[in-house]
Amino acid sequence: MRSTSNILFGVILSVASLVGFVQAAESAPAKLGVVNVGLLLEQAPQAKQASSNLEKEFGPQQNELKAAAKDLEQKQQDYQKNKMLLTETQKATKEREITMLTREVQRKQNDIQELVNIRRNEELAKLQGLVNQAIKEIGKQQEFDLILYEGIAYTNNRLDVTQAVLDYLKKLNNDKRAGFNQ
Known part of the structure; x- marks a missing residue:
């Protein structure tokens, strides 16, 4: 447990040192941001x-599947309603038919x-690439020095650049549509 605390403390010191180094090197505070990719x-x-x-x-395949499921349900209902009137051979045939359809x-x-x-x-991979490009x-x-993905225990809302990235994606989408309409 102690070594984990030492490692965590070392990481915190390293990040603090890095931020301090960047600030000292540029004489300006580092500009940090956080984005909620989800x-x-x-x-x-x-x-x-x-x-x-x-x-x-x-959609067409889903509709076909729904129709097949409805057909199956209808066959099951018909079988249950009429099974007392069927011979054993007819029952076996209907049961096989229902099993095969199921x-x-x-x-x-x-x-x-x-x-x-x-x-x-595939679509998610394309979108993730676009989001990374937008970030x-x-x-x-x-002029951010560092933008982190959200997954941090705490961040101040002023560091959150999610809305700016979302606005950029919307503008990119609108620009793309405008290009198609010309």
């Missing part, structure tokens, strides 16, 4: 557009979910 990934117009694109891309619906559901996850991860651009424009 909020950006949730609220950026590019994230909303990616989500909308995924819905459009996979497996098919589950397989389709798993396949679609896997494809959606793959595409969502760097805001850092240069506003």
